[in-house]
Amino acid sequence: MKHDTENLAKRAGQAKTAALDLAYSAGELRDRALEAMSRALEERVQEILEANRKDVEKAEADVAKGALAQPLLKRLMMSESKLKDMVEGILSVRDLPDPLGRTLEARELDQGLRLFKVTVPIGVIGVVFESRPDVVPQIASLCMKSGNAVIMKGGKEALESNRVLGKCLRDAAVEVGAPAGWLQVIETREEVAEILALHQYIDLMIPRGSNRFVQYVMEHTKIPVLGHSDGICHMYVHASADPDMACQLVLDAKMQYPAVCNAIETLLVDEQLAGTWLPSAVAKLREAGVVLKGDERVVSACGEEQVSLASEADWSTEYLDHVLSVRVVSSPAEAIDHINRYGSHHTDAIVAQDDQVAKRFLREVDSSSCMCNASTRFADGFRYGLGAEIGISTNKIHSRGPVGLEGLIIYKYILEGQGHLVSTYAGDGAKPFTHRALREEWSETS
Amino acid sequence: MKHDTENLAKRAGQAKTAALDLAYSAGELRDRALEAMSRALEERVQEILEANRKDVEKAEADVAKGALAQPLLKRLMMSESKLKDMVEGILSVRDLPDPLGRTLEARELDQGLRLFKVTVPIGVIGVVFESRPDVVPQIASLCMKSGNAVIMKGGKEALESNRVLGKCLRDAAVEVGAPAGWLQVIETREEVAEILALHQYIDLMIPRGSNRFVQYVMEHTKIPVLGHSDGICHMYVHASADPDMACQLVLDAKMQYPAVCNAIETLLVDEQLAGTWLPSAVAKLREAGVVLKGDERVVSACGEEQVSLASEADWSTEYLDHVLSVRVVSSPAEAIDHINRYGSHHTDAIVAQDDQVAKRFLREVDSSSCMCNASTRFADGFRYGLGAEIGISTNKIHSRGPVGLEGLIIYKYILEGQGHLVSTYAGDGAKPFTHRALREEWSETS
Numbered sequence: 001m002k003h004d005t006e007n008l009a010k011r012a013g014q015a016k017t018a019a020l021d022l023a024y025s026a027g028e029l030r031d032r033a034l035e036a037m038s039r040a041l042e043e044r045v046q047e048i049l050e051a052n053r054k055d056v057e058k059a060e061a062d063v064a065k066g067a068l069a070q071p072l073l074k075r076l077m078m079s080e081s082k083l084k085d086m087v088e089g090i091l092s093v094r095d096l097p098d099p100l101g102r103t104l105e106a107r108e109l110d111q112g113l114r115l116f117k118v119t120v121p122i123g124v125i126g127v128v129f130e131s132r133p134d135v136v137p138q139i140a141s142l143c144m145k146s147g148n149a150v151i152m153k154g155g156k157e158a159l160e161s162n163r164v165l166g167k168c169l170r171d172a173a174v175e176v177g178a179p180a181g182w183l184q185v186i187e188t189r190e191e192v193a194e195i196l197a198l199h200q201y202i203d204l205m206i207p208r209g210s211n212r213f214v215q216y217v218m219e220h221t222k223i224p225v226l227g228h229s230d231g232i233c234h235m236y237v238h239a240s241a242d243p244d245m246a247c248q249l250v251l252d253a254k255m256q257y258p259a260v261c262n263a264i265e266t267l268l269v270d271e272q273l274a275g276t277w278l279p280s281a282v283a284k285l286r287e288a289g290v291v292l293k294g295d296e297r298v299v300s301a302c303g304e305e306q307v308s309l310a311s312e313a314d315w316s317t318e319y320l321d322h323v324l325s326v327r328v329v330s331s332p333a334e335a336i337d338h339i340n341r342y343g344s345h346h347t348d349a350i351v352a353q354d355d356q357v358a359k360r361f362l363r364e365v366d367s368s369s370c371m372c373n374a375s376t377r378f379a380d381g382f383r384y385g386l387g388a389e390i391g392i393s394t395n396k397i398h399s400r401g402p403v404g405l406e407g408l409i410i411y412k413y414i415l416e417g418q419g420h421l422v423s424t425y426a427g428d429g430a431k432p433f434t435h436r437a438l439r440e441e442w443s444e445t446s
Numbered sequence: 447m448k449h450d451t452e453n454l455a456k457r458a459g460q461a462k463t464a465a466l467d468l469a470y471s472a473g474e475l476r477d478r479a480l481e482a483m484s485r486a487l488e489e490r491v492q493e494i495l496e497a498n499r500k501d502v503e504k505a506e507a508d509v510a511k512g513a514l515a516q517p518l519l520k521r522l523m524m525s526e527s528k529l530k531d532m533v534e535g536i537l538s539v540r541d542l543p544d545p546l547g548r549t550l551e552a553r554e555l556d557q558g559l560r561l562f563k564v565t566v567p568i569g570v571i572g573v574v575f576e577s578r579p580d581v582v583p584q585i586a587s588l589c590m591k592s593g594n595a596v597i598m599k600g601g602k603e604a605l606e607s608n609r610v611l612g613k614c615l616r617d618a619a620v621e622v623g624a625p626a627g628w629l630q631v632i633e634t635r636e637e638v639a640e641i642l643a644l645h646q647y648i649d650l651m652i653p654r655g656s657n658r659f660v661q662y663v664m665e666h667t668k669i670p671v672l673g674h675s676d677g678i679c680h681m682y683v684h685a686s687a688d689p690d691m692a693c694q695l696v697l698d699a700k701m702q703y704p705a706v707c708n709a710i711e712t713l714l715v716d717e718q719l720a721g722t723w724l725p726s727a728v729a730k731l732r733e734a735g736v737v738l739k740g741d742e743r744v745v746s747a748c749g750e751e752q753v754s755l756a757s758e759a760d761w762s763t764e765y766l767d768h769v770l771s772v773r774v775v776s777s778p779a780e781a782i783d784h785i786n787r788y789g790s791h792h793t794d795a796i797v798a799q800d801d802q803v804a805k806r807f808l809r810e811v812d813s814s815s816c817m818c819n820a821s822t823r824f825a826d827g828f829r830y831g832l833g834a835e836i837g838i839s840t841n842k843i844h845s846r847g848p849v850g851l852e853g854l855i856i857y858k859y860i861l862e863g864q865g866h867l868v869s870t871y872a873g874d875g876a877k878p879f880t881h882r883a884l885r886e887e888w889s890e891t892s
């Protein structure tokens with residue numbers, strides 16, 4: 001155990017060193033590395049599937065013993081077609097514009113004293129995840145594109161798969177010139193907790209897995225965490241809503257994929273619709289296999305045989321299943337209050353034809369994605385057109401909502417002078433600054 | 447104590463409620479509040495100075511007893527002229543452009559389905575600070591301008607001053623329409639730790655005070671912290687440097703104001719200058735009152751009577767005083783390695799006429815501000831032209847370096863559709879997205 005801990009710190013240090021190199025690497029090198037990474041997955045497909053087969057066999061035995069849940073097994077399993085998707089994913093990340101070295105702002109402070117705000121990578125990204133091995137190539141390619149080093153630790157169910165995938169991707173990139181330590185797949189027998197303690201080395205932590213897992217990560221590290229735990233999303237159907245549209249949107253937002261964070265868990269319905277739209281919507285939801293829990297007004301409008309009585313806890317419960325809580329509200333204000341109080345500030349939608357009410361909802365709901373007449377299921381990096389998705393964040397700083405490559409980027413200030421002293425600009429007779437916006441980009445050569 | 451804790455949570459809840467209101471307040475209301483806040487300080491100058499006098503008297507007694515350091519007393523003391531500066535500070539924040547409601551990106555996902563990324567406030571800002579009461583109007587005005595609510599707790603030495611300032615600013619803003627709970631000055635007898643535990647209510651914590659204080663805050667809260675603890679800044683004099691320029695820059699960077707975070711603590715000198723420029727620079731530094739600690743090569747070049755031998759710990763020490771550690775390096779690579787290893791990633795500068803070497807330094811040093819032929823003392827929000835300074839951050843996410851109002855801002859995604867379902871874009875026969883960039887701004891009325 002002591003040996004493992006030392007080894008872990010050593011490898012984290014190697015990642016830190018590699019990060020300093022990658023930070024100023026040419027975009028062309030990083031793209032070449034991504035190309036090589038994609039090729040390596042194609043060439044070593046048999047080796048990768050062989051490793052995955054070992055994990056799957058072990059997992060099947062665990063499922064038989066009841067030590068592992070069946071859905072995890074499905075997520076663990078790889079195939080030639082899944083590998084093809086991984087290869088395509090890496091190439092699509094390669095094709096994104098280089099996020100590094102962009103000049104965000106340029107300003108003359110005084111004659112000959114020029115300030116540039118230039119994008120740079122964050123440094124070392126820590127990734128801890130549960131069983132899906134798809135995370136390995138996905139995060140590795142995003143980190144390579146953005147010039148970050150990465151330390152990964154997956155679940156023990158995917159040990160063999162992650163090991164081969166990691167080695168494959170790392171070696172391929174290193175062969176074409178990436179720094180040796182850039183990707184570290186950790187497989188000590190220690191728990192995730194040991195990675196979470198590496199705050200000297202890791203600048204940003206990305207957890208991938210169940211809510212409980214993400215919650216655990218958030219509560220047990222000093223490293224900033226990018227992600228979300230709960231996804232308690234709402235759809236509010238206003239009196240002005242188009243009834244058919246509302247029905248379809250609720251069905252899509254609940255049932256298009258109920259197990260994900262941007263599916264709705266609570267439906268809020270204007271009281272004017274309680275006797276009309278609501279019972280018919282409830283009937284359609286039940287037809288689609290949804291179990292409904294409602295407040296008293298919902299139960300009395302639809303009948304106990306359709307809707308069971310919700311408890312206070314239901315309003316803060318993420319079912320991730322074919323279950324929906326339903327509440328009647330008297331006004332848009334009550335809907336907004338309910339969402340800001342019980343929601344997880346993830347994604348919430350209104351269905352309304354009244355523009356003024358819709359705009360108010362979009363303005364006042366404090367969620368990372370606020371929608372009008374659209375399904376909450378759109379809250380996703382690919383659908384939003386971000387090119388690649390790192391995750392969805394309910395943080396209030398750095399990155400919020402679906403996060404693309406820009407979530408792995410920060411900036412530094414570069415100041416170029418000609419011997420300028422601060423004493424010239426201080427005290428009596430201080431020279432004033434010009435603070436003139438420049439159109440120049442910072443360049444490494446000029 | 448129980449009573450205080452309950453009261454604290456209640457007030458934090460009031461701040462949260464106020465934050466939801468402020469988030470969509472008109473820029474005009476926030477500017478009117480700032481105007482009223484500045485006027486209130488002018489009108490209640492006697493009341494404020496009277497409260498400050500009580501604090502000062504108590505502090506003087508503590509200084510006499512040796513219970514308080516003299517410099518703290520000076521920082522605590524207010525005057526009509528200091529109040530005038532506060533008033534001007536508030537008005538200059540009012541004059542900045544409204545940071546809220548700006549559309550950062552707009553994209554059509556498909557016909558009639560439009561995505562907007564719009565700036566919004568972070569929510570509730572927590573501010574904990576040591577004695578200077580200037581922090582109260584400064585942070586209060588930045589938070590009002592950016593639509594954030596704020597919970598503040600200052601040092602007990604400034605209890606009376608902070609109480610009056612806080613009440614004055616809060617009431618003035620509320621009178622013209624700001625939500626009642628927007629500014630909470632906490633003065634329970636509890637320690638700062640109690641504020642640090644309010645992660646359900648506070649979205650971002652800004653500590654102001656000594657390194658030790660900031661370090662304490664960073665290590666004792668789950669709330670994201672904006673700031674820096676150490677400022678171990680370097681200046682590296684390359685062989686190609688203009689000798690006079692180098693000497694002036696070193697003096698400015700060390701002595702223009704030695705007690706601040708962006709003053710240099712370590713001088714790195716190219717070995718080619720060890721026998722020539724170095725001894726003359728050391729002589730000038732000593733003349734200016736600087737105490738020097740050098741490595742063996744520095745000591746042997748300058749003599750033991752000029753420079754005492756530095757220990758390993760000196761390279762990681764922030765003196766904040768008339769002390770400078772000096773080291774001879776053999777190459778730019780060695781200088782860069784030293785800085786990335788011992789520095790605090792705050793602000794570091796090179797003096798060089800060789801452009802290639804300078805660019806390499808600017809590229810490879812991993813600090814929030816990297817400078818060439820300019821004094822590290824320029825690393826400051828006002829000098830950088832940011833309009834207002836929240837602090838200097840050595841974080842690698844959200845905001846780095848001198849931070850202006852944009853450090854108090856985040857964004858949310860707004861999606862406007864016409865009944866769009868995700869099922870249309872999924873599975874077999876999935877409709878493709880258009881992902882077309884739009885030039886529109888999101889508007890609350892159209």
